[in-house]
Structure formats: structure tokens, C-alpha cells
Amino acid sequence: MGFYLAQLLTGLANASSLFLIASGLSIIFGVTRIVNFAHGSFYMVGAYMSYTLVTLWSGSILGYWGGVILAAAAVGLIGLVIEMTILRRIYRAPELFQLVATFGVVLIFQDLTQAVWGAEDLLGPRAPGLDSAVRIFGEPIPEYDLALIAIGPAVLLAIWLVFHRTRWGVLVRAATQDREMVGALGVNQAWLFSAAFVLGAFLAGLGGALQIPREAVSLQMDLSIIGEAFVVVVIGGMGSVTGAFVAAVLISVLNAFAILIFPQVSIVLPFVVMAVVLIVRPYGLFGKPGSEHGAPVEPEQPLTLMGQKGLMVMIAAVFVLALSPLAVADFTTILLVDVMVATLFAVSLHFMMGVGGMVSFGHAAYFGVGAYAAAMGVKYFGLGMVPSMALAPFCAAAAALFFGWFCVRLSGVYLAMLTLAAAQILWGVTFQWQDFTGGDDGILGVWPAQWASSDRVYFYIAFVLCIGGIWLLRRAAHSPFGYTLRGVRDSRTRAEAIGVDTRFHQWMGFTLAGTLAGLAGVVFAFSKGSVFPDTLGIALSIDGLIMVLLGGIHALAGPIYGAVAFVMIEDWVTRLDYWRFIFGAIILVVVLLAPDGIAGGVHRLVRMIRGGKA
């Protein structure tokens, strides 16, 4: 009895910290529609700042809590600076583009934090007055956990009061529904957005600051929390603070008990719960379908077939690529294979996002399934390279067919989060199922057949498969199937009204994109000679997302630019010290210079050079 109660209380204490972070994320999304990847960084920086301040002042209760609040306020201030200098300039960019900027911020903060506080984990002091345990039914419960259990609902109450009893709160809730209308009623959105962003950042900082007595402060805090925070926000319904609270309690308490029965479940449990909730309630527990007027975006331009000149440039580029192994060193050939793999992966993701209108946060799942299927074909089933290569994309297709069936029932960010859940579940299974997948150790020795083992020969295999895959996706985008998909993207209701089975088309689009991502995974597996669970991981999914968005989601060439730029820059900067900072800064510069992506920027540049109007 006492043991289970203790378990419950631990779960509730976890829920409180999770709620603080998730509520801020939810408020920011609700008002600004920004999917803020930097929220984990706010949490981490809050923890580090608080570590410094409370270590300094831990002598007194007042000093300790003053330090916590001051740290959170400082993070709020950082949020303000980021909002005003970066995000404010790109609110009008295509949906989700701001996510790229927040990703740049994540990278910058990783290196900044390391530069200021060092790479070692730091252990802060306990809160004065709350540093021992009380016995409840004979079980020792840390006093601090009890304090946290009280802090969570107290913050919820405070946010509720602000949202329902102040004019600002009413405006925030109104903007969550229809921000354009709020603007037409005379409210300066810029100011409202800044305030919401500051409040969100403050709450994340507070969440981090309150963790000091519970865990060591480390540089992994940002990414360790962000996935779970998103899950909580989505389960609760994006924009709903009450929903975030309920979801945080649900996840944390379930987790506290589930690990007793099945310890391995911990890493996938939140995603399983999210998947189940989204399948039953497509907008989360407390979420509402967004207003049609939420985000004023430019209507998509129709895709045009490439003109004569463009076609010639493209053919020339492919030709140069085809001849390049004869001219460059072997390590460059290997880099070019990486570029082609990334490009096919990005183009397949773009097919899903740009053409199909389905954003994916978990596209790596199909890349990874392709890579694993190829590796297992060679290692476990004794198939040769060619049969493995031929079969593996179908395994990816099967996975995409299965998960896609659920995903296309949702839309917008919820769809994206369900793809993430699918990817995380696959990743979790791969990671834990040692006997089948090799778990963390991966599968080694996945080499191409003898005849294909030289870098140059393998380059041509990769060339044929990747360029072929990209060509196939381009064809599909310009086929009647592609037209239909774009029709569904632009207006589901109208497409349905003319008799299009919208879900079926999206499902097939999802599957095609997954299949080609799988093909990219196959080429990847044989070029590296091994596969690891991170081929299915969230980091790769995000890389793909950045390539597509940075390249320019409105153009078919966008993902090509994005992938080439991303891999080349990454290859170059990772050799430098503080490469994350440099990479993040480059991303921010590109984001600010070209809010329409590299493709849009190149387009404007070409027109400028030709002397037309920019």
C-alpha cells in the first residue's frame, strides 16, 4: 500500500515539472502557432542559471527561492530577445518555417551553455527546509516532491486566473482561436505574441530551475525533455493549459506504475499513450479544431513544369555528378553518396509535406526500416545485396502503409505528432529488442557484394537508385495523382465534394513517400556497413524536416537545395570547435535572409541578376 502510494506521489511530482514545461509550450503554440523546439533549451538554461544562483544563495529559504524565480525571469528575458530579434521577422513565412529558427536556437544554446558551465554534470544544493524525507505509510517521501506536487496545481491556478480574470488573458485566449480577427479589433499582435512567448519561456525556465534538487544539471536536459513535453501538449490538446496538466499527470502516473511491470516500456510509453489518444480524439483531450482563420498564409503557387533552361541546368548538374567520381578523391565520393541519400530522403519527405500537405516529424522511421530490412536481409537471411536492396523498400512501404492508415485520419500538427509517435515506437522497439535487432549495438558488417565494394562502383549504384527515386517522385508530383494530392492539401472539403477519396490519396502519398525514404535507408545502410537505432531516431527526422523547410517547401527543387546545403555545411562545420553554435548561426542567417527558403531566395536572386524586379 505504502509503496504504491509512494510510487503515485513520485509520479505526481514528475507531473508537476512536466506540466510547467508543457504549459509554456502550449501557450506559445496556441498564440503564435510556433512549434518551439527551443523550449527544451529554455528548460535547460533555466536549470543552469538556477544552479548558479541557488548555489550562491542557498543559505536562506528566501535566497533559494529568489534564485529560482530570478533564473526563470532571466529565461523569460531570453525568450523576449529571441522573439523580438528572430521570430518576429518570420511570422509571415510558411507554416512551421519558424520551427527551423527555433532549431537553430537549440544548437546555439547547446554550445553557449557548454561554454559557460562546462560539459560536466552539475549537482546543485537541496532546497533549504525541504531537504529531508517524510514517512507516509512507512515509505520515505522527499519533502521536495510534496512541494512540487503543490506547485504544479498552484501554477495551473495562477495561469487560469490570468487567462480568465485579466484583459491580457482574454486577448490571449481570443488570439488562440483567431489571431487575425484579434488584430482587426485593434490589438497589436506583435506585443501579444512577445508576451505569450515570454510567459512560455518563463514557465520552461521555472520548470528547469525547480529540477535542481531532483537531478543533476546536464547538457542533455534540452533534448531529453522536449519530446515528452510535446507529447503532453498534444495529448492535452495544443493551446490548452488545463489539457497539458491532465496529460502531464496521466503520462507521469502511468509511467510510475508501468515501469514496475515492464521496465523497458518507459521510453515508448508516452508515445504509445499519445498515439492511442490521437486515434480516439484527433485534437487531443481538450483541444479544438483550429480556426480556419488561424494563420494567414499565402495560397500555394501552382507547381509548374521545369522550363527548358531549368531542365538543362538540372541535366548538367546530374551529368557533372555522374562524372565526379572520376575527378575527386575517394572521401569526396563517399560524401557525395551521403548527399544523394540525404537528398532522396528530403525529397521523399517533401513529397509528403509539400505535395501531400502532411507534415511529418517522424519520417526517419521509414528510412530506418529500409536500412534495417536491408541489413537483416544480408546478415540474418543470407540474401545477397541485390535481393536485399530490392526487398527492403517494400518493408518500408509496409510500415508506411500501416502507420499511414492511422496518420491520414488526422491533420496539421496532430498528424505530425502521430508520425513522431510511430517513429518513436519503432525506435523504442528496435532499441530494446536486443535479440532481433541487436539493440543499441546495431547490426554490423552490412557490406555491399564483392563486385560493388569499391567506393566508385557503389557510388554509381547509389547514383542510379537515388537519382531514380528523385525522378520518380518528381514524376509523381506532376502526375494526376500528384494533382489530386495537391488538391486535397489546398482544400479537403472541395476535393471531397468533387468525389475524391481524400484519405485514400493521402494514404497512398504517405506510403509512396515512406517507400522512397526506405530506399534512401537501403543505400545508406550499405554505404556505412552498419545500422544503428538512430537511423530511426528523432534527430534524423528533424534533420529531414530542416532540409525541407530550409530548402523551401513551396518548390520541388527546395528539398534538393536544402539537403545539399545541410550535408555540405554539416560536413564542414563539424570539424570546427563550437560547430553547433556556428551551424545554428548559419541556419538563423539563412532563415532571416530567405523566409521563403533557399529555393525562394535563389529564385529572387536569379530574377535580380536578370534585372527584373526582385
Add this chain to the structure above:
Amino acid sequence: MLEVNGLNARYGRAHILNGVALSVGENEVVALLGRNGAGKSTTMKSVMGLVRQTEGSIRYEGQEIRGKASHTICRAGIGYVPEERRIFGELTVEENLEVGRREARPGAPEWTLDHLFKLFPNLEERRRNLGKQLSGGEQQMLTIARTLMGNPKLVLLDEPSEGIAPVIVEQMAKVIEELKAEGLSVLLSEQNLHFARLVSDRAYIIEKGEMRWNGTFAELDAQPAVSQSYLAV
């Protein structure tokens, strides 16, 4: 009060308005007539700064407002009542009104909750209800009341008679008369000629994004061919 000249508006590559010109005088109610898709709503949205790609001139009280942010335009004294009503469904009636509230403006009538509840008695009964719980007619009342909370001098009313019961349409006509009596100017877009005639001083007819005709209703009646070719369905 409002002078629009040579207004072009585009959504992406679609050219919606082509050289629209119109004016609204002090304390005047002007109707903008036209069929579905003629460009009435886009004209209103362009004035309100809700269309990004516009060219031409929109002057309000002598100041150029084209290209300004919509909150600036609202603060200058233009109130906008959208066609789709766009009330905040998750907010109560009172909270909806609070979103619209702005400081009193010299030279414009000042609206208080009490005054508005006199004009829209239904809203008072439902002040604690959520916006989404209201009927269509009540929502139409709420969206007008919300805009009046901003104490505008000029109100852009986009198809106020659309999709509501005839008895409410009559009430709406009274409201517009009341607005005029309070000294406001109104630009009203309508497909319902009968309703427009009831409340407006004069009219413009727009078709395919271009102004085709303007004049008083007496003049319109004298030229049956005009309403036949631009308004008849």
C-alpha cells in the same frame, strides 16, 4: 471620410480587385452591391489591411492607410464586421466584447456595455454564455457589438443580412439606422437589394473586381437594366 482609388488586390496570382474606387462621406451609409465572388469582401478586407498584396490608395480622414497593419487601422477608427462573423466561440459573450474594447475616441460615439445591451437585448440575457452556444442571429449581433466596443467612426459591415432569419434582418436594419443616428458612417456590403435599399443612402455595384455603377437608389430604379445585369441571379 473614406476615399478608395485605383485599388488592386491579389491573392497569389489571382487578381481579385481591379482599380476599385469608392468613397464614404461623414455620417453616410453606403452600400456595396454585387453577386457572390464579385469582390465585396475583398474590398472590405483590403481597407482593413487584411489583404497582403494591394496597390492603389486608401485614404481615411485624409491619411493613407493602405499597407498599414490592421490593428493600426482599427485604432484609427475603422471597425470591421466580417462576413463569417468570426466570434470567439470559446469565450463568453462578455469576453468577446472585452476583446473589442478600446478607449473612447473624440468625435465618435462612446459605446458602453449597457448601451449595447439596450441595442441588442438578447446579448444581455446571454452574457455568460460561450460564443459558440449562440444562434446565428445572436452571433451576428455579437460581432457587431464587439466591433462597436472599439468606438469606431466608420464601420465596415460585410453582408450583415446573410444567413439569418427575416425577423433578425429587420432588427439588423434598425441597428444600422441607430448607428447612423449616432453619427457613424457605414460601408455595407450586400447581395440583398431590398435590405440595402432600406438602410443606405447610395450604392456602388461591383462585378468581377471592377466598379460598374454608382448612384442613389432612385437612380438605380430608373435603370432596371443595371440591376438586371449586375445583381439578378
